[in-house]
Amino acid sequence: MIYLVEDDGNIREFVLYALTGQGYDAQGFEKPSQFFAALERQLPELVLLDLMLPEEDGLTVLRRLRTNPVTRHLPVIILSAKDTEFDKVLGLDNGADDYLPKPFGMLELFSRIRAVLRRSQTAPAPREYRVGGLQVSPAKRETLVDGESVALTPKEFEILCLLLANSGLVLSRGQIQDQVWGMEYLGETRTVDVHIRTLRQKLGRCGELIETVRGVGYRLAALK
Numbered sequence: 296m297i298y299l300v301e302d303d304g305n306i307r308e309f310v311l312y313a314l315t316g317q318g319y320d321a322q323g324f325e326k327p328s329q330f331f332a333a334l335e336r337q338l339p340e341l342v343l344l345d346l347m348l349p350e351e352d353g354l355t356v357l358r359r360l361r362t363n364p365v366t367r368h369l370p371v372i373i374l375s376a377k378d379t380e381f382d383k384v385l386g387l388d389n390g391a392d393d394y395l396p397k398p399f400g401m402l403e404l405f406s407r408i409r410a411v412l413r414r415s416q417t418a419p420a421p422r423e424y425r426v427g428g429l430q431v432s433p434a435k436r437e438t439l440v441d442g443e444s445v446a447l448t449p450k451e452f453e454i455l456c457l458l459l460a461n462s463g464l465v466l467s468r469g470q471i472q473d474q475v476w477g478m479e480y481l482g483e484t485r486t487v488d489v490h491i492r493t494l495r496q497k498l499g500r501c502g503e504l505i506e507t508v509r510g511v512g513y514r515l516a517a518l519k
Contacts, residue, residue, distance in 0.1 A: 487512075
């Protein structure tokens with residue numbers, strides 16, 4: 296599955312038509328909010344990302360992907376009318392796997408897609424976490440406690456993966472909020488506390504692995 300985030304309807308429909316004609320499953324999204332909602336249902340193999348978008352710009356979307364343990368390794372190709380060397384370097388330095396300026400030919404786009412997918416398939420698989428009776432697979436979006444599956448909401452799962460990826464380190468409520476909800480989120484950090492409480496309850500005895508650091512935030516017991 297390939298996700299395309301592009302607010303220009305004509306370009307979006309044309310690229311999707313070309314992708315499906317080449318045998319790819321593809322979905323298009325006009326707004327980042329639609330894209331992130333789809334990510335919670337299914338992770339794609341690749342993202343094609345425009346930079347000039349409504350709601351938030353493409354670089355902000357890219358940073359959110361790269362700071363989230365669940366989507367950190369998701370391949371991203373930027374498609375943008377911004378074609379200066381500075382724009383390309385900025386996109387690549389923020390974590391894009393490739394950068395293709397508009398207008399582009401479809402044969403070149405297909406070639407770039409094949410190259411990025413080849414690299415992603417030979418890259419090391421995302422880490423799976425095990426600590427005590429807790430086992431978490433970001434790639435499968437799966438959480439097990441003593442071998443039994445635990446149903447977590449998307450935000451609870453992202454918080455857990457974030458704590459696991461930073462095992463032993465204290466993360467403030469603000470850091471958790473920025474990386475899970477995004478820096479544009481205007482809600483209170485109390486939301487983090489509520490999600491941590493329900494996460495602990497769902498994890499049962501393994502919920503004790505999530506430690507409260509009074510006045511600061513939370514950390515997960517260091518992995519053994």
